[in-house]
Amino acid sequence: MDAGAVAAALEEARFDARQNSRHEDLGDDVRGRAELAEWERLTQLLADAAPGTVYAPEADDVVRAELAAAAAAAAREAELREAARIAARADELQALRELGTLEQTEPRHGDEAVRDELTRRAGSYVQVDVDAWFAYALAARLGHYRDPAAREDAAGLLPAPVLAHAALLAELARLVPGVGVDQLAFAARLAQADPAATAQLADFLVRVPACAEGSPA
Structure with a gap:
């Protein structure tokens, strides 16, 4: 104008x-x-x-300030909604743990942040059963981990011990089809003790079938 x-x-x-x-x-x-x-x-x-x-509205300092304030308010509202969602989901997972049915539940998008909330509630102590649930779900590609993008995102959202545990579980399950989760409890202990070495072991096991096929009879 x-x-x-x-x-x-x-x-x-x-x-x-x-x-x-x-x-x-x-x-x-x-x-x-x-x-x-x-x-x-x-x-x-x-x-x-x-x-x-x-x-020109885009050159108006008052308009820019109003838009910035509106954007900040919208971002804050989104943060509050997300915090409420995380808290509610954390309550749900905690209830499932107490019922002993957590392992029967599939993870959802955003549950990595819920893990952080559960850890915070526990005074930053590692939640062994929750981490094992994440590792198994990631290895077996359950819930939102069926999506390759979600599995890729998990690499930046979950701690190294959980990722190493998942990698080792996936390779052991591939090498020994039908193996029970209860038979692989040692994998979690290895991952917690030395996640880097556990991840290296998982990478090594990737090559085991090819080495076995190429070995002399």
């Missing part, structure tokens, strides 16, 4: 304000007064600018 268009809008807003002042039910028109004040501000803004300046 150029100065002429802004001036015309200001006069229209002033006319509306005068008209509203004559009606008792419109005398307290907050929105109308706000619009009038805004047009007055824009008129002064262009009056202070160089001749021929055209008003």
Whole structure:
């Protein structure tokens, strides 16, 4: 908008304000007064600018500040909603643990943050059963881990012992089809004791079938 268009809008807003002042039910028109004040501000803004300046909202410091405040408020609201979701899911998983049915539950998108919440509630102590649940779900590709993208994301969301545990479980299950989870409890202990060595062992086991096939009879 150029100065002429802004001036015309200001006069229209002033006319509306005068008209509203004559009606008792419109005398307290907050929105109308706000619009009038805004047009007055824009008129002064262009009056202070160089001749021929055209008003552009993206160059208006007041508009930019309002948009930034709105974006910050929206981000804060999203954070609060996410925190509430995490807390509710943590309550749910805790209840399943107490019932002894956690292992029968499939993980969902965002459960990595729920793991962090459960760890925080426990005073930062490692939740062995929860970590084992994540490792098994990741190895067996359960729940949202069926999606390759979710498995890739897990590498940056889960701690090294859980990832190493999952990798070792996956290779042991491949080498010994049908092996029971209860038979692989040692994998969790190895991963907790030395996640780097456990991950190296999992990488080594990847090559075992090829080495076996190529070995002399």
